[in-house]
Amino acid sequence: MDFGTFLVQCLNSVQYGLLLFLVASGLTLIFGIMGVINLAHGSFYMIGAYMAFALAPLFGDQFLLMLVAGVVLAAIFGYLLEWAFFSYLYQRDHLQQVLMTYGLILVFEELRSILVGNDVHGVKVPAWLDGSFALGSVMSYPWYRLFASAACIVLAVGLYWVVNRTRLGMMIRAGASNRDMVRGLGIDVKRLYRIVFAAGVALAALAGMIAAPMSSVYPNMGASVLIICFVLVVIGGIGSITGALLASLLVGFVDTFGKVFFADLSGIGIYLLMAIVLIWKPEGLMGRRS
Amino acid sequence: MKKSAFLVPVACAVAIGVAGPLMGNYMSDFVVKIMILSIFALSLELLVGMTGLVSLGHAAFYGIGAYVTVLASGSEGGNFALLLPLAMGAAALYALFVGALSLRTRGVYFIMVTLAFAQMAFFVFHDTKVGGGSDGIYMYVRPAIGALDLENRTVLFYVVLASLVFTYGLLALIRRSRFGAALAGIRVNEQRMRAAGFAVYGYKLAAFVLAGALAGLAGFLLASRDGVVNPELMAWHNSGEVLLMVILGGLGHLRGAVIGAIAFTLLKEIFSTHAVMGPLADHWQLTLGIAIIVFVALLPKGLIGLVQRLSPKGAA
Numbered sequence: 001m002d003f004g005t006f007l008v009q010c011l012n013s014v015q016y017g018l019l020l021f022l023v024a025s026g027l028t029l030i031f032g033i034m035g036v037i038n039l040a041h042g043s044f045y046m047i048g049a050y051m052a053f054a055l056a057p058l059f060g061d062q063f064l065l066m067l068v069a070g071v072v073l074a075a076i077f078g079y080l081l082e083w084a085f086f087s088y089l090y091q092r093d094h095l096q097q098v099l100m101t102y103g104l105i106l107v108f109e110e111l112r113s114i115l116v117g118n119d120v121h122g123v124k125v126p127a128w129l130d131g132s133f134a135l136g137s138v139m140s141y142p143w144y145r146l147f148a149s150a151a152c153i154v155l156a157v158g159l160y161w162v163v164n165r166t167r168l169g170m171m172i173r174a175g176a177s178n179r180d181m182v183r184g185l186g187i188d189v190k191r192l193y194r195i196v197f198a199a200g201v202a203l204a205a206l207a208g209m210i211a212a213p214m215s216s217v218y219p220n221m222g223a224s225v226l227i228i229c230f231v232l233v234v235i236g237g238i239g240s241i242t243g244a245l246l247a248s249l250l251v252g253f254v255d256t257f258g259k260v261f262f263a264d265l266s267g268i269g270i271y272l273l274m275a276i277v278l279i280w281k282p283e284g285l286m287g288r289r290s
Numbered sequence: 291m292k293k294s295a296f297l298v299p300v301a302c303a304v305a306i307g308v309a310g311p312l313m314g315n316y317m318s319d320f321v322v323k324i325m326i327l328s329i330f331a332l333s334l335e336l337l338v339g340m341t342g343l344v345s346l347g348h349a350a351f352y353g354i355g356a357y358v359t360v361l362a363s364g365s366e367g368g369n370f371a372l373l374l375p376l377a378m379g380a381a382a383l384y385a386l387f388v389g390a391l392s393l394r395t396r397g398v399y400f401i402m403v404t405l406a407f408a409q410m411a412f413f414v415f416h417d418t419k420v421g422g423g424s425d426g427i428y429m430y431v432r433p434a435i436g437a438l439d440l441e442n443r444t445v446l447f448y449v450v451l452a453s454l455v456f457t458y459g460l461l462a463l464i465r466r467s468r469f470g471a472a473l474a475g476i477r478v479n480e481q482r483m484r485a486a487g488f489a490v491y492g493y494k495l496a497a498f499v500l501a502g503a504l505a506g507l508a509g510f511l512l513a514s515r516d517g518v519v520n521p522e523l524m525a526w527h528n529s530g531e532v533l534l535m536v537i538l539g540g541l542g543h544l545r546g547a548v549i550g551a552i553a554f555t556l557l558k559e560i561f562s563t564h565a566v567m568g569p570l571a572d573h574w575q576l577t578l579g580i581a582i583i584v585f586v587a588l589l590p591k592g593l594i595g596l597v598q599r600l601s602p603k604g605a606a
Contacts, residue, residue: 037398039530088587094398095344099537099586102530106579114573223526227409230402238399267413271406275391278403282394 001260004139009256015145017252018152022207024229024236024244025159026200031233032176033196036086037094039101042226043108044201048074048208049217050112053121056212063126067151070209071202078201082194090193109219118219123212148210155206156245163241172196228255231270235277237287246285299462299545303455310447318447319515324555325450326511329457331535331547333504336461338533339542340470341497342477346401346529347388347408351381351502353524354411355509357421360429360519367431370438377510378503384411385502389495408529416521426520433514440514450511457504461544473497538585540594549593557581 001009027041051070059066085104089097125144132140163169171192175182183189208221215221232251236243251270258269277285306321313321330352337343355377362368362376392403415421432440440446464470472493475483484490513519522528531554539550560566561574561581570577589596 031398037401092590094401095338095533095537095541096586096590098344098346098401099530099534100583102534103579103582103586106575106582110573110576110579114576227406227526231406234395234399234403234406264418265414267417268410271410271413274403274406278391278394 004135004137007135007139008141009260010253011141011145011149013253013256014249015149015152015252016256017249018149018156019207019211020225020228020232020251021245021248022152022155022210023204023225024232024248025156025241026203026207027226027229028233028241028244029172029196029203030200033172034086034090034193035179036089037097037101038086039098039226040104040108041200041204041229042222042224043105044074044078044204044222045208045211045225046112046222047077047108048205049123049212049221050116050208051205052123052209052212053116053217056123061126061128063129067206067209071206074205075198075202077205078198079194081201082197086197087190087193105222108222113219120216120218122216125213144213148214151210152207155203159203160241168195228270231274233284234274235284237281237284240284240286243284243286296462299458303451307448307451310451311444315443318443320555320559322447322450322515324552325454326508326515327532327535327555328548328551329454329511330505330508330532331539331551332454332457332461332544333501333508334532335536335541335544335547336464336497336501336504338536339546340461340465340477341473341494343393343494343498344401344533345392345404345498345501346526346533347404347406348501348505348532349524349526349528350388350408350411351385351505352509352512352528352532353415353519353521354384355381355506356513356519356523357415357509358506359433359510359513360427361421363429363431363433365430367429368433370433370435370440373433374507374510377513378506381506381509382499382503385499385505386495389498389502393491393494393498405526405529408524408526412521412524412526415524421519421521424521426518426522429513429517429519432517433510446515450515453507453511457507458544458548460504465544469493469496534582538589538592540592543594546592546594553593 023041023045026044027038030036030038030041048070051073052066055066055070056063059069089100092100125142129144129147132142133146134140161169163172171182171187174185175187175189175192175196179189182192228251232244232247235250236245236247250273254269254273255266258266262269281287306325310318310321330348333351334345334348337345337348358377358380359368359373362373388404388407392400392407395403416424421427432446434440438445438449440449464473472483472488475486475488476490476493480490509523512523535550535554536547537550538553539548540546558574558578561577562571564571567574567577591598
C-alpha cells in the first residue's frame with residue numbers, strides 16, 4: 001500500500017468513525033438520560049437516508065437546505081414518537097423495552113417497503129460538492145467525504161458545547177445522573193425528555209442523510225448501523241461521550257482497514273476489537289467501574 | 291410440588307405422540323416446526339427466565355448447531371449419533387467463548403454484547419465461503435443411524451418429540467436442583483449470592499453454555515428437517531423472535547416457553563395467510579410488529595399471566 005492510498009484510507013476511517021459517532025451519540029443520549037434501550041435507533045438512521053433519497057430531487061443543489069429541512073422533519077417525528085410511544089416505555093423494564101422497540105423496527109421496515117419498496121437506491125452528490133480534492137500526485141479525495149467529515153466535526157463540537165456549556169445541557173447531565181433530583185428541582189422532565197429524544201432522532205436521521213450520497217440507500221441499513229453502535233457503546237464505556245468518540249474512530253479504522261487487508265473476514269473485525277476490549281477492560285475504554 | 295405440574299406436560303407429550311400418525315403432511319410438518327422452536331425457546335428460558343440473563347444473541351447457537359450439522363454430514367450423509375453431539379458441542383463451545391466475555395458485563399450491556407457476538411457469527415457465515423456465503427448450503431442426505439433415519443418423516447417427528455421431552459425434563463430437573471436454586475438466587479439478588487460465597491460467574495457461565503448446547507440441539511433438528519441452512523438463521527431477527535416467544539408465553543415458566551413458541555408460530559402463520567388477512571398478508575411484518583407492541587403492552591406477564599388473571603383459582 002503506497003502512502004497516498006494509506007492516507008485516503010485514513011481519511012475514510014475518520015469520516016466513517018465520525019458518522020458512527022453521530023448515530024451513537026443520539027443512542028447514548030436517549031439511553032443515558034431516559035434509560036430506554038432503543039433498538040429502533042437504527043431505523044432513524046435508515047429513515048434519514050430514505051429522506052435524503054426523497055428530498056434530494058426537490059432541493060436540487062440546495063443540499064444544506066435539504067439537511068436543515070430533513071433535521072426539522074426528523075425532530076418533529078421524534079417529538080411525536082416520544083409523545084405517542086416512548087413516553088410509555090420509561091416505567092417498563094429493559095426486557096419489555098427491547099421487545100417493544102423490536103416491534104417498532106418491524107413496523108418501520110415494513111412501512112418503508114410499502115412506501116419505497118426494497119430496491120437499493122443511490123443519492124446524487126450535489127454539484128458543488130462533486131469532484132475531488134487533489135493533493136499533488138500523492139492522492140485525491142472526494143470533496144463530499146471531506147464535507148461529511150467537516151459536518152460531523154461541527155456537529156460533535158456543537159453537541160459537546162450544548163451538553164457542557166448550556167442550561168439545557170446542564171439539565172441533561174443532571175437528568176442522566178439523577179432523574180428524581182431533577183424532577184424535584186421543578187424542571188419539566190417530561191418536556192426535557194421529549195426534546196432530548198427529538199434531538200437523538202434528528203442526529204441519527206442527519207447521519208443517515210449525510211451517509212446517503214456515499215453509501216447507497218438500502219433496506220436493513222438501520223439494523224447494521226444499530227449493531228455497530230452497540231459495539232461502539234460497549235467499547236467506549238458507559239455513558240461517556242469521549243469514550244463514544246474514541247470508540248467510533250477506533251471502529252472506523254478497524255472496519256476500513258479490515259476491508260482493505262482482509263476482504264473476506266472484514267465483517268468480524270470490529271467484534272474482535274470488542275472482544276479484546278472486553279477481556280482487557282470490561283467496563284469499556286472510558287467507562288467507570290460500576 | 292403439585293402433581294399437575296408434572297402430569298400436564300407428560301399428557302401433552304403422549305397426546306402429540308399418539309396423534310402424530312393421524313396428522314396430514316402439512317400438519318405434522320407444522321407441529322415439528324413448533325416443537326423445534328419450543329426447544330429453542332426453552333433453551334433461552336434457562337437464561338432469561340431462570341437466571342435473569344437477557345440474551346439477544348441466542349440465534350447464533352441455533353445457527354451454529356444447524357451449520358455444523360450440514361457441514362459435517364458431507365455428501366454421503368452423516369452418522370446421527372456423531373452429528374448430534376458435534377452440533378451441540380460446537381454451539382456450546384461458541385457459547386463458552388461468548389459467555390466468558392459477555393458475562394463480564396451486566397444488564398443492557400449484556401444485551402448489546404450478546405447481540406454483537408451473534409452478528410459476528412452471522413458475518414463469519416455470511417461473508418466467507420465456509421458455509422456457502424449468503425445462499426447457505428444444502429444437506430444432500432439427512433443424518434441417520436441404522437433404522438433411525440431422519441429422512442423418514444415419522445422418525446423425524448418422534449426424534450423431535452423425544453428431544454423436546456428431553457429438554458423439558460432436563461430443565462425441570464435443573465429447576466429443582468441445587469444448581470437451579472443457585473440460578474434463581476442469582477436472578478433475584480446477585481450481590482447476595484456473591485456475599486453468600488457462590489461463584490456467581492461460574493454458575494452463570496454454566497447456564498450460558500448449557501443454553502447454547504440446547505439451542506444447538508434445536509439447530510441440529512432444524513437442519514435435519516429443512517435440509518438447508520443459511521445465515522438468516524443467525525440474524526438478529528431470529529434472536530428477537532425467540533426472546534419474544536419466551537416473554538409471550540410467560541417468563542419464569544417452562545410451559546411458558548412452549549406456549550409462547552406455539553402462539554408465536556400460529557400468529558406468524560395467520561398474519562401471512564392470504565385467506566385470513568387478505569392483501570395485508572404481504573405485509574405480515576407490519577401486523578406482527580404491531581401485535582408485538584400490543585402484546586407486550588397489555589400482557590407484561592405473558593399468556594400464562596393472562597390465564598392466571600382470568601381464573602384466580604387456577605393460579606399456580
